[in-house]
Amino acid sequence: MVCAICSIRIFGIEMLETVPTPSARPAATLEIEGLTIEFRARGRVQRVVDRVNLRIAPGEIVGLIGESGSGKTLTALSVLGLLPRGARIRSGLIRLSGTSLLDLSEDEWRAIRGDRVAFIPQDALRALNPVFPIGLQVGEPLNIHRGTPWQIAKHKAIELLRSVHLRDAEERAEEYPHQFSGGMQQRAMVAMGLALEPQLLIADEPTTALDVTVQAQVLKLLREIRDAHGTSILFITHDLGVVADLCDRVYVMYAGLGIEEGSVEHIFYRPSHPYTQALLRATPTIRAVEKELVSIPGQIPSPDNLPTGCRFADRCPVAFERCGEEPPPFQVGGGHLARCWRCATPQ
């Protein structure tokens, strides 16, 4: 009887595996499912992130695009358990290599931050403590998570600084953040993030404050890190050029909702959502010099006053009656999803 039960159960699992559900794919580094984040301010509840799904495979670089206020940074901070005061995860799942993060205690969160997940902020100068030398700060995660003595952590920090191509790392480790240039500060932040070889690196617009040549160096560095360590990277930005350059797959967020996802090729060559299309038209490129840059009319809706239908409808050039209802994500083909009624029928 037992054997019979076993075989049935085995059979059941086999049956499940043949169905291509997301949970049956090889374990992702990061899986976010139906994440909903709400802000409570002066008695009102604002839904700032709405049923967002996101998946990053090991060694994959995923871009998260959206304008300010689209919820992309909150989505990233929720992976670190560092939502600002007043923000609360209403529902959803966040899994890091299969372990669910949302029911962790504060101590368990602390053990993950900086060790399994590292965060690279936008403004490296402001993210470095002005009163300590760089080397000390880069080696700090080792001291926090592994109890590495300072002397050894410092040597490791110099190695890390060398690995991010900082020249004269030994002398530079003794310097203070304000003595570094913007690019060097960002490299130092990357080095600190790499200290414990995390599975996931979350970079929140790390190149926005840098000039273009330095930006290219930092992007190259991130790609090298991925290739050398198999680190997964979640890259948050509003710069489409950087995404095309760096990422494997892209998620586009608008007003707290994921509206399109797909490979870089899909998003850039066959954008399906009118918002993504508009974003691409609004991005300056060399070839487009003679063309006029198109800005998107209107504003992102406030989370206080979200439309019942498609959130982009009132700015959308191709909206029709059905856009009054919220569209589900439609398969455009090959893992390319877009939340637009226009994708439901062949155009």
Added chain:
Amino acid sequence: MTDEMLNPPLSRLKSNRRGASFRRHGLLAIGGFLVALVFIAALLAPVLAPYSPYDLDVPSMLQAPSAAHWLGTDELGRDVLSRTIYAAQISVQVALTAVCVGLVGGTLIGVVAAYFGELVDALLMRLMELLFSFPAILLAIILMASLGTSILNAMIAIGIIFIPGFARLARAATRDVLRQQYVEAARAIGMSDFRILAREILPNVAAPLLVEAAVAFAYAVLLESALSFLGLGAQPPYASWGNMLNTGRGFLAQAPWLGIVPGMALFMSVLGFNLVGDGLRDLLDPHLRD
């Protein structure tokens, strides 16, 4: 406004800068010199003082300044210079202890209030306001009355008076630091609350607190003298500028040096600590830095 006011000639700008530089470094140097004098007097009193501050010499009482007694003698024939030098010991001892009590207590309360916020913040800061609502000298007298008159209790009482000031400053500075991205970055590498307080917040709020400490030092010297003047601080036969002033008050007509000498010592040391405080503030303030 005249044209010259709007566009001052370059030479004047330069002299202004030199003036500002003197105000910063010259006054700091003068303050530093005065403070150094007080500390040297306190540390080397047994070496520097020509006589014992306690030995009575009744036959030579109330002598005017002379080669034997540079600053004269008091009503019991004790050497005024020696007593003034020894009194610096009491002043420095009291001020150091009181400022430490105020700095440590106030910083702890202010930083904790700002970091944990909400209820902790409200409770601690209301308590500080309660302390603040008493005039300092009155609060000191109340505390001395309940603790008993001794120099140790004077130190504690003055320290308690300083706590609310340091607490408010520490709270404001901490709230400022908490808004900085490096605190968020510290959380993102898995730092604990205690470690964030110790490594991210304290080092970054230290500068304004140290300036306040220098200014509080001047105030502590003054408060100690006031308490000793009222008979609540240093008890005879120990010499304090405050109780020397009180004695001198009775002999102002016959022996003015009994009042003038400790008065000048008090004035110079308070001036010195204030100048050092101002100088430090300018030196540590990034907005005023060249």
